[in-house]
Amino acid sequence: MDVVAKFQAERDVKTILVVDDEAVIRDLCARALKGYRVLQAADGEEALRLFEKGGVDVILTDVMMPKINGIELLRRLKDLEPTIVVIVMTGYAEKEIILNALKADADDFITKPLNILQLKTAVDKALDKKALKEELANLKSMDRLKSNFLSLISHKFRTPITAISLFLQNLASGVCDPDDPDSRENLKLICGQSRYLENLVAELLVFSRFLAAGEELHLEPCSLPEIIRPLVASSKEATAKPGVVASFDLEQLSPLSLDREKIAFAIGQVIDNAFKFSRETGTVSFSLREDNVACRLTVEDEGIGIPKEELPKIFEKFYQVDLEGAGQIRGFGLGLFYAREFVKLHGGTITVESEPEKGTRVTVLLPLHSSITP
Incomplete structure (x- = not known):
């Protein structure tokens, strides 16, 4: 299998997040769900952290757990992503629990002790339901x-x-x-x-x-430092701010298998925004590091920052941060939307931390499974 086919196969594997405070239940589910990528969380807080990293297709959650119980977890997940499919596992037959789960938009129920066939069937049905939900949501949003x-x-x-x-x-x-x-x-x-x-x-x-x-990727060996520096040098936003200095701390990493055009576009949008929202003087810092699982690019500016209430919206289509309320922001508000989509296509994530008047930090994570041995 070539690199492209292998990467495509990895992307097609569905991810199931199992949330239960009993390790034996989590392990049982993991063994039963062969063929899927299974993540495990011992409580609701850990589940939310894993979910926010992206890529989870279906969630199996217990009801009675410490910190955040299954019903509260269900509510928070639906707030974050209305199309996510959540299966509630419970050994309790109380009507109140069932009603609360239904009110929170639970998609299915599995009773304990677990039946392996029932578990696999419920997950298969949940994936079909998720596909239908997403298709319906896409159709509604098209017009x-x-x-x-x-x-x-x-x-x-x-x-x-x-x-x-x-x-x-x-x-x-x-x-x-x-x-x-x-x-x-x-x-x-x-x-x-x-x-x-x-x-x-x-x-x-x-x-x-x-x-x-669409989602087609043309993968080739790419050196991130060799992509980042030319993008900064050619950025019109950087040229327009001669008083803003670029500071580089880039490790020489192994080449990654990337779609050069899409990743360059994504990083370019991050670079342009860092300079665009900087003041007339200051520094934009670029850090590139590699850990055990991912390559981490951090771009940090000392600019005007983004209000907390605006942060969840910045990756939406057509949304533009207009701090002065003038309605004269240039462009179409599609850059960061496509930047996130392209990073996600590579199995990565892009996150933003910001505070008004204190600058913005953008972190792009790209998994090392796409690295190429020289």
Whole structure:
């Protein structure tokens, strides 16, 4: 099996998270669910930490557990991801427990002591249900996304087109004098608006190419330091902030098997945002490290930061942080959305920590299972 086929096969394996404070129950479930990737958690808090790392398809949870019980865990999981499928395992037949679980949107129940055949059947049904949920959610969001996108494009193009149109009308009517300093300044502004339109069209072409490619990966050996440094050097946002210094602390790691274009795009978005939201002076620090399971890229700036309430939204389609409330943020708000999607396609994660006026730290984790032996 070649590298691409092997990686695709690994991505297709479904992940089941088993949550129970009894190790013997967790081990029994793991043995019964051969063919799946099984994660284990001894309580609700540990389960949430594992779930937030991403990649979990179905959760099997006990009800009576320390710290966070199964019903509260169920509620929190549904808040985080409404399409997640949760199977509740319980040895209790009280109607109140069943009703509370149903109110929290439990998808199925398994009674203890566990029956292996029942367990496997319930998980198979849960995966089918998850696929249907996700398909329904996608269908419902399609019309909304199309409407939002058309509205966004109209808004983004209207301002520069109006400015250019007014200038051309004045030019045609003889109002503009080439020797007038105000006219020359207006001409400079119109040239800037034209370049902005050109960049918008270029962005649209890039995003349309990503949409056409879908989840297809073209893997090749890649050195992350050799990707990061040129991206910083070519970043327009970095060029626009000459007072912001880039600081590098990059380990020379083994090459990883990556889709170069997609990973470069993802890292490029992180780099651009770090400089974009920096002040006129400061430092953007880049750290690249390798541990036992993952390669960790950390990009940290000293900029204006992001309010806590905005953080959950920054990876949504079309969302843009507009701290001044002016509604004039450039771009389409798709960069970080695709950045996260591309990192997820490689089995990795991207997380953001930030505080207003204290800067932002973005961490990209890429698993070492995609590393290539030289």
